[in-house]
Amino acid sequence: PLIVRxxxxxxxxxxxxxxxxxxxxxxxxxxxxxxxxxxxxxxxxVPLVTGSDASVRETAASMIRMRPDLTTWHAIxxxxxxxxxxxxTGEAVELFxxxxxxxxxTNRVGDPTADDELDHLRGQLASxxxxx
Numbered sequence: 151p152l153i154v155r156x157x158x159x160x161x162x163x164x165x166x167x168x169x170x171x172x173x174x175x176x177x178x179x180x181x182x183x184x185x186x187x188x189x190x191x192x193x194x195x196v197p198l199v200t201g202s203d204a205s206v207r208e209t210a211a212s213m214i215r216m217r218p219d220l221t222t223w224h225a226i227x228x229x230x231x232x233x234x235x236x237x238x239t240g241e242a243v244e245l246f247x248x249x250x251x252x253x254x255x256t257n258r259v260g261d262p263t264a265d266d267e268l269d270h271l272r273g274q275l276a277s278x279x280x281x282x
Contacts, residue, residue: 168210226275233271
């Protein structure tokens with residue numbers, strides 16, 4: 151979740167598009183009329199906040215690592231589904247339907263009716279990691 155209140159406020163709308171934490175830096179640079187960082191995958195959220203552009207992220211990905219000697223996971227969401235994969239093995243360890251199960255109580259990994267969503271997120275994560 152991210153809350154943005156630009157100077158002068160907003161119309162109070164809720165946007166459900168995924169964002170990345172590093173998008174905040176790109177947004178501040180854009181809002182301050184500074185040049186974006188060369189080669190950075192971040193996107194300014196100014197167009198999203200002002201409603202001047204419908205171009206949004208399809209997914210948001212993150213790396214979860216508690217300590218150097220523990221397992222590392224990659225997580226990805228499209229706003230509707232969230233999946234977590236082992237960075238070492240690529241094995242899916244979590245899949246949640248955020249619309250039907252917002253509290254993430256039912257892990258859908260292994261549920262054949264959710265295989266398409268899991269495969270889609272796996273492919274999106276692979277694409278994200280290739281470009282990082």
